[in-house]
Every structure is written in structure tokens, then in C-alpha cells.
Amino acid sequence: MIPGEVRVSTEPLEFGTDAEKITMVVVNDGDRPIQIGSHLHLPAANPALTFDREAADGFRLDIPSGTSVRFEPGVSRTVTLIALGGLKRVPGLQIVPDEDLPTHAREPKTVMPFGTPGVEVEEPLRASSVNVRVSDVPVEADSPEDAATTVERTAE
Template sequence: MIPGELQSAVGDIELNVGMPTVSVKVENHGDRPIQIGSHYHFYEVNDALHFDRDATLGFRLNIAAGTATRFEPGQSRTVELVSFGGTQTIYGFQGKVMGSVAAFKQTNGLNKDVER
């Protein structure tokens, strides 16, 4: 083995197996490219991205850690999101949730079922 070398098992690596997912169509209505990192709470991304925001509460991009997805101005595409794990407690980003996703949904009247 060479120092710093990575060795992985043969075959595909499956990410986020068994986690709830949702697909949403996203359109960049801004005049600048927007890049979203793998663990950014999608509900709180740049307001120039237009999509069903309520459906993305508690979700992030379903891509490998440390990677990102870029939306060019005027670009539209469908992305797959995966639910945050654990206690679904989210702090930071744009500061819209700042606590439990379940409590945020209840406080903001978002408890209706969303088709996933």
C-alpha cells in the first residue's frame, strides 16, 4: 500500500440505502450560477432556485459527501434528495428552521402529507 492510497471493495457503493427520498424539478431563475453542496438543507437554498420548497424540508441532495450540484442561469433539472438522518434537527444555513424539522412543520402548518 502506498501512503494516502485508498482501496475500496470491488463493485458499486450504495449511498443512503433505505432512507426516504424525493425528486423535485429545480429551475435557476437567477443570472448567476448556483452551486449546492451535498449536505446543504435544500429547503434553505438560494431563493433564485424555484421548486416545491415545502416538499424539500428536511432533505439534502442525494450525492456523495463533499460533492456539489451546479445550476447554471436558466437551467432546469430534476434532482433526487434524501432525508437528513438522526433526530432531524437542523441549525444554520439561512436560519429558517433552527431546530426540529417536525416542530417547524407543525408551527408553519406544513404537516400535511407530501407525496414522495
């Protein structure tokens, strides 16, 4: 071999052809988009993603290295998973299995058009203000028209 020499195969190399593959539906129940990279152990993914984490144990997304898949809020996507090699773990990226994952499912809210009879409408919070006098002339306590007045603030 000559230093710097590159030897290439005459046959194309294919990776992951003999690894176990499964398909799974993943739903983003959160309110923000979530991207999952190519080498993330899928059960360690964001808890807002809903899928069978037990079945996905030891698997990652079957996508090219360095790429990712984006899951939009409220959208389901069918993905292909490929088995990880070795111990089927990616160190440092694991969610502790003893913890319960928080739920991020959104609760539907009843929508009532403004002005619907029988529906109480909360008074919106309003900004309060203070009148300020900007002048070089001193204020005389006896002349209320020259004095700066303050608007009462309501305690909330």
C-alpha cells in the same frame, strides 16, 4: 486489536439505501450560477432557486459527500433528494421560515432595434472633459489663446 490495525468488512457498505428519496425539479431563476453542496438542507438554499421548499423540508441532494450540483441561470434540473437523519435539520444553515423569500424571477424586456420608428431613444451619457494647460510659462490674462479653456459640464 493491534494499534493502527485496520479491519475491513468482506461485504461492501452502502449508505442511504433505506432512507426516503424523492425527485424534484429545481430551476435557477437568478442571473448567476448557483452551486449546492452535498449536505445543505435544500430549503435553506439560495432564494433564486425555484422549487417546492415545503416538500423538500428535511431533505438534501442525493450526491456523494463533498460534491455539489451547479444550477445554471434559467435552466431547470431534475434532482434526487434523500432524507436527512435525526431531527432532519442542519444547524446554522437555515433560512428563517417566517421571512418571505425574495423573488428573483426576471422580467422580460421588450427588445426594439435601434432606429425603429416611433420609439424614443434615450441620449446616452457622455463623458465630459476639461482642457488642461501643461506648461512652465505663466498665463497672461490678456492673451486668450494662451489661456486654458474649459469645456462646460452639463449637470445630470
